[in-house]
Amino acid sequence: EVVRLAVIPGDGIGPEVVAATVPALRSALEAEGHRLDVTSYDWGGERYLRQGAAMPADAADLVKRADAVLFGAVGRPDVPEHELVWGLIIGLRQQLDLAVNLRPVRAFPGVPTKVRDTDGVDLVIVRENTEGEYVGAGGAAHAGSGHDLGIEVAVHSRRAIERAAHQAFALAGRRSGHLSLVTKSNAMRYGYPLWDRVVREVGELYPAVRLETVLVDAMAARMIQAPRSLDVLLASNLFGDILSDLAAVLAGGMGMAPSANVLPGADVPGIYEPVHGSAPDIAGKGVANPVACMLSGAMLLDDLGHVGAARRVRDAVAATLRDARHHTADLGGSATTAEVASAVLHTMESQ
Amino acid sequence: EVVRLAVIPGDGIGPEVVAATVPALRSALEAEGHRLDVTSYDWGGERYLRQGAAMPADAADLVKRADAVLFGAVGRPDVPEHELVWGLIIGLRQQLDLAVNLRPVRAFPGVPTKVRDTDGVDLVIVRENTEGEYVGAGGAAHAGSGHDLGIEVAVHSRRAIERAAHQAFALAGRRSGHLSLVTKSNAMRYGYPLWDRVVREVGELYPAVRLETVLVDAMAARMIQAPRSLDVLLASNLFGDILSDLAAVLAGGMGMAPSANVLPGADVPGIYEPVHGSAPDIAGKGVANPVACMLSGAMLLDDLGHVGAARRVRDAVAATLRDARHHTADLGGSATTAEVASAVLHTMESQ
Ligand SMILES: CC(C)[C@H](C(=O)O)[C@@H](O)C(=O)O
Ligand SMILES: CC(C)[C@H](C(=O)O)[C@@H](O)C(=O)O
Numbered sequence: 169e170v171v172r173l174a175v176i177p178g179d180g181i182g183p184e185v186v187a188a189t190v191p192a193l194r195s196a197l198e199a200e201g202h203r204l205d206v207t208s209y210d211w212g213g214e215r216y217l218r219q220g221a222a223m224p225a226d227a228a229d230l231v232k233r234a235d236a237v238l239f240g241a242v243g244r245p246d247v248p249e250h251e252l253v254w255g256l257i258i259g260l261r262q263q264l265d266l267a268v269n270l271r272p273v274r275a276f277p278g279v280p281t282k283v284r285d286t287d288g289v290d291l292v293i294v295r296e297n298t299e300g301e302y303v304g305a306g307g308a309a310h311a312g313s314g315h316d317l318g319i320e321v322a323v324h325s326r327r328a329i330e331r332a333a334h335q336a337f338a339l340a341g342r343r344s345g346h347l348s349l350v351t352k353s354n355a356m357r358y359g360y361p362l363w364d365r366v367v368r369e370v371g372e373l374y375p376a377v378r379l380e381t382v383l384v385d386a387m388a389a390r391m392i393q394a395p396r397s398l399d400v401l402l403a404s405n406l407f408g409d410i411l412s413d414l415a416a417v418l419a420g421g422m423g424m425a426p427s428a429n430v431l432p433g434a435d436v437p438g439i440y441e442p443v444h445g446s447a448p449d450i451a452g453k454g455v456a457n458p459v460a461c462m463l464s465g466a467m468l469l470d471d472l473g474h475v476g477a478a479r480r481v482r483d484a485v486a487a488t489l490r491d492a493r494h495h496t497a498d499l500g501g502s503a504t505t506a507e508v509a510s511a512v513l514h515t516m517e518s519q
Numbered sequence: 520e521v522v523r524l525a526v527i528p529g530d531g532i533g534p535e536v537v538a539a540t541v542p543a544l545r546s547a548l549e550a551e552g553h554r555l556d557v558t559s560y561d562w563g564g565e566r567y568l569r570q571g572a573a574m575p576a577d578a579a580d581l582v583k584r585a586d587a588v589l590f591g592a593v594g595r596p597d598v599p600e601h602e603l604v605w606g607l608i609i610g611l612r613q614q615l616d617l618a619v620n621l622r623p624v625r626a627f628p629g630v631p632t633k634v635r636d637t638d639g640v641d642l643v644i645v646r647e648n649t650e651g652e653y654v655g656a657g658g659a660a661h662a663g664s665g666h667d668l669g670i671e672v673a674v675h676s677r678r679a680i681e682r683a684a685h686q687a688f689a690l691a692g693r694r695s696g697h698l699s700l701v702t703k704s705n706a707m708r709y710g711y712p713l714w715d716r717v718v719r720e721v722g723e724l725y726p727a728v729r730l731e732t733v734l735v736d737a738m739a740a741r742m743i744q745a746p747r748s749l750d751v752l753l754a755s756n757l758f759g760d761i762l763s764d765l766a767a768v769l770a771g772g773m774g775m776a777p778s779a780n781v782l783p784g785a786d787v788p789g790i791y792e793p794v795h796g797s798a799p800d801i802a803g804k805g806v807a808n809p810v811a812c813m814l815s816g817a818m819l820l821d822d823l824g825h826v827g828a829a830r831r832v833r834d835a836v837a838a839t840l841r842d843a844r845h846h847t848a849d850l851g852g853s854a855t856t857a858e859v860a861s862a863v864l865h866t867m868e869s870q
Contacts, residue, residue, distance in 0.1 A: 253705045282635055282744050306673075306709035315677060318713030322657075322671040352757070354604045358657035362669030385764040392743060392768045393633050406703070410761060413736040417743045 170203045171472060174234035174437065178212040179252075180446025181456035182240025188458035188509035189238065189465045192484070195516055196469065196477035207234065213244035213252055213446075222247075222255040228263040236468045237439040240461065243446035254304065261297055264436050266429035267331040269295040270339075270467070271412040271443060278490040279420040280500055283392055289418045292343075293401045294336040295408025297429055299328050300359070302405040324359040324404065329366040335432055336402035337374040343399050347371075349381045350403040350411065359404075367402065384411075391415055412443055423457030423498040426464035430471065438471055440464040450497075454504045457496040459485055462512065484515040521554045522823060525585035525788065529563040530603075531797025532807035532856075533591025539809035539860035540589065540816045543835070546867055547820065547828035558585065564595035564603055564797075573598075573606040579614040587819045588790040591812065594797035605655065612648055615787050617780035618682040620646040621690075621818070622763040622794060629841040630771040631851055634743055640769045643694075644752045645687040646759025648780055650679050651710070653756040675710040675755065680717040686783055687753035688725040694750050698722075700732045701754040701762065710755075718753065735762075742766055763794055774808030774849040777815035781822065789822055791815040801848075805855045808847040810836055813863065835866040 175190065177183035194204040209230065211223040222242065224230070231237050242252040261269075275281065275289040305321040340347040349367050351360035364381055371379045382390070384407045390397065391411060395418050403411055416425035425443035442460030450456055462485055469478035488494045488511045495501025496508060503511075526541065528534035545555040560581065562574040573593065575581070582588050593603040612620075626632065626640040656672040691698040700718050702711035715732055722730045733741070735758045741748065742762060746769050754762055767776035776794035793811030801807055813836055820829035839845045839862045846852025847859060854862075 249705045250708070258706065284633055284635055301703075302706050304708055306707075308709060308713070316713060316717075317677070318675040318710040320673040320675070320707050320710035322673070324669040324671070326665065326667040352652075352760075354600045355609065355653050355757075355760070356657075356671050357601070357655055358659060359669040359671035362659070362667060366667075385760045388739065388761050388765040389768050389773060392765070393772060406706075409703075409706070409736045410739050414739040414743070414765070417740050421744060422740060 170205050171197055171236070171474070172205045172234045173207070174231045174237045175206055175208045176211050176237060176239045177208065178240040178242040178446065179214065179244050180241055180448045180451035182212070182242065182446055184451070184454060184456050184505050185442060185458040185461035186238060186240040188505050189461045192462055192481055192509065192512050192516065193465045193469065195513055196480040197474060199480060199516070200474065200477045202474065202477070211256060212242040213247040216247050216251050216255065222252050223260070227260060231260070231264070231437055234437050235472055236437045238465060238468060239439050239441035241442065241444060241446040243448065245448055258302065260439060261429050264439070265431055266297055266436070266439060267328065267431050268335045268429070269297040269408060270428045270430065271295060271408070271415070271425065272467070273412070273415040273419050273425060275419050276424070276486050276489045278492065279424065279495070281418060281420050283395070283418055286395065286418050289395045291395065291398045291401065291415065292339060293403060293408050293412045293415060294332055294339065295403055295412065296328055296332040296405050298405070299323050299325060300405035322359050324362050326362065326366050329363055330370055332402060333367045333370040336400055337370060337377050340377045340400040341374055345377050346399045347377050347379050348387070348398055348401045349379060350384050350387045350401055350407050351381060352384045354383065363404065387411060388414060391418070416443060421498050423460055423496065425460050426467055428464065428467045428471065438468065440468040454506060455497050456505050457498050458505050458508055459489070480516050480519065481512070484512045484519070487515045488512050521556050522548055522587070522825070523556050523585045524558070525582045525588045526557055526559045527562050527588060527590045528559065529591040529593040529797065530565065530595045531592055531799045531802035533563070533593065533797055535802070535805065535807050535856050536793060536809040536812035537589060537591040539856050540812045543813055543832055543860065543863055543867065544816045544820065544828075546864055547831040548825060550831060550867070551825065551828045553825065553828070562607060563593040564598040567598050567602050567606065573603050574611070578611060582611070582615070582788055585788050586823055587788045589816060589819060590790050590792035592793065592795065592797040594799065596799055609653065611790060612780050615790070616782055617648055617787070617790060618679065618782050619686045619780070620648040620759065621779045621781065622646060622759070622766070622776065623818070624763070624766040624770050624776060626770050627775070627837050627840045629843065630775065630846070632769060632771050634746070634769055637746065637769050640746045642746065642749045642752065642766065643690060644754060644759050644763045644766060645683055645690065646754055646763065647679055647683040647756050649756070650674050650676060651756035673710050675713050677713065677717050680714055681721055683753060684718045684721040687751055688721060688728050691728045691751040692725055696728050697750045698728050698730050699738070699749055699752045700730060701735050701738045701752055701758050702732060703735045705734065714755065738762065739765060742769070767794060772849050774811055774847065776811050777818055779815065779818045779822065789819065791819040805857060806848050807856050808849050809856050809859055810840070831867050831870065832863075835863045835870070838866045839863050
């Protein structure tokens with residue numbers, strides 16, 4: 169079988185972590201008798217500077233030819249952020265209608281963390297990926313009068329909540345049977361109460377899953393205080409964003425956090441990307457941690473049904489991380505991106 | 520001088536932590552030659568069940584007779600949460616127009632934390648306290664049709680941002696000269712860009728303060744990864760809420776986090792309250808940690824100009840916490856609320 173991969177390396181450390189990941193995916197697939205076919209797209213900040221748009225108008229159609237998309241990161245100090253966020257990241261998520269963003273966090277043995285006692289932490293954040301506080305709706309009033317108002321409108325639809333909820337309940341059912349819904353219905357009266365109601369209704373179809381509802385502020389504290397009390401979390405676009413950066417700390421930081429943007433049950437390629445950004449401060453130095461991107465690649469293989477290949481990548485990453493000589497600077501080590509990548513490849517090939 | 524204190528013990532552990540705090544405030548004031556005059560109000564969940572409202576219609580006028588308000592906590596499983604939140608906590612904050620919520624977090628030597636290396640952590644979150652995502656505006660569309668929408672409207676005004684910003688810059692100027700503004704302008708296009716703009720403008724009046732702007736997701740991770748890189752944070756109502764629960768973890772948890780709701784420069788009493796809630800699970804057992812409430816009391820004394828009395832309370836709390844025998848269950852100890860309270864009193868009186 170041939171896996172057709174679209175690759176968007178992007179800006180900053182994006183190309184570096186993607187370059188570290190593609191050979192691992194290829195090796196894992198070939199070990200299982202498959203092939204990897206890569207098409208690379210030069211979308212991102214540089215293209216914006218050159219052509220006035222971070223991606224072409226038919227970007228969604230182009231990537232639809234692939235089975236899946238591996239995305240690095242975008243962001244450059246000399247490009248207005250919204251051109252890359254709305255013009256590429258959020259734009260593509262919304263155009264492909266990638267309803268759900270899955271953000272697993274797992275503490276690998278041997279990786280130091282700022283939080284004590286993270287052994288065995290293994291949780292997944294299911295983030296609604298198309299709306300909520302991120303619809304881009306709102307406006308200004310009295311602009312320039314000295315009494316300006318900025319009005320931000322969040323839209324939460326039953327449809328989007330249901331899609332994310334089904335994913336979350338199904339996932340929780342395959343895992344511990346425990347789902348934590350994160351809302352803030354004591355202070356926000358229209359959006360989050362709808363979440364509470366719809367998720368409870370969807371839950372009736374999954375009687376084996378125990379649902380709890382936790383306020384976002386309490387969840388932020390609990391994420392650090394008692395992460396092993398958590399398994400699957402379901403959250404809105406904004407809350408999922410905040411909580412997933414926070415959860416990454418449990419695994420050693422942003423360099424360890426993979427993600428998948430998917431539309432379950434549909435024939436649309438998912439976008440797999442590290443949660444970290446383009447990190448312009450370390451770009452070009454070859455010291456970025458490629459693990460988040462590699463683990464995103466493993467999620468990609470899993471979702472395409474190449475479970476064995478995915479396991480190869482994940483196991484090799486885990487084995488590599490046990491040795492502190494393979495830790496990049498963000499983990500307190502001094503390994504380069506290329507050293508980590510070749511250690512993972514080497515481990516995979518000697519298995 | 521006589522300090523007129525209005526006390527709202529509230530529900531759950533509220534009355535327990537307030538009862539532990541008032542004698543300490545009295546003792547500290549008397550040691551400086553002042554007196555404490557207490558008026559207690561039975562507002563909260565029980566009153567709601569009895570009289571249909573958590574507080575009387577003239578509550579704001581009543582507390583305006585006092586110099587300051589000490590608030591415990593409200594919340595009971597048998598009372599709809601919004602009756603207590605909108606009917607009391609948020610209601611009173613808004614009626615008194617308490618523009619700013621100050622939430623300091625300080626790691627006390629001797630107190631264990633889930634986060635490594637928190638020695639010397641000492642930061643303050645300045646939270647806008649009247650609007651943003653908490654205005655209670657919005658509505659529903661297509662309700663009951665199976666295509667329901669919940670629409671939540673956040674309102675950010677230049678006036679409210681300016682009030683909070685002046686507080687934050689002034690505070691940063693008295694501290695390290697470093698202010699971190701927390702927004703999410705890459706994904707939310709109307710509210711947070713106004714924050715960025717207005718805060719930058721206000722900052723021109725405080726040239727000695729260095730301003731940085733940090734995305735809320737990145738800030739959540741940094742709060743745990745590098746808390747000593749932070750001093751004063753300025754955040755919206757929602758972001759300040761989330762980040763302050765999280766920051767409390769750096770000090771040992773919610774039992775350690777005080778707060779002050781104030782309207783700087785106006786003759787309106789501030790409301791001083793622990794950040795924690797009513798904790799119905801441990802209510803009535805006498806095991807709640809009174810430190811958050813005691814430290815809220817110290818903030819109250821400070822703001823009334825009784826800086827010496829405030830220092831007495833704070834120093835006694837710090838000295839008490841050095842000894843693990845005075846740690847309550849939330850800190851891994853087995854001390855009761857009353858034991859902590861009397862240890863603090865004893866320390867204060869022997870100083
Ligand atoms: C009770 C709730 C509305 C409140 C808030 O979010 O403001 C609480 O969480 C707090 O932090 O004081
Ligand atoms: C770039 C930004 C808009 C994005 C988001 O908040 O979704 C990023 O933080 C992420 O988490 O993927």
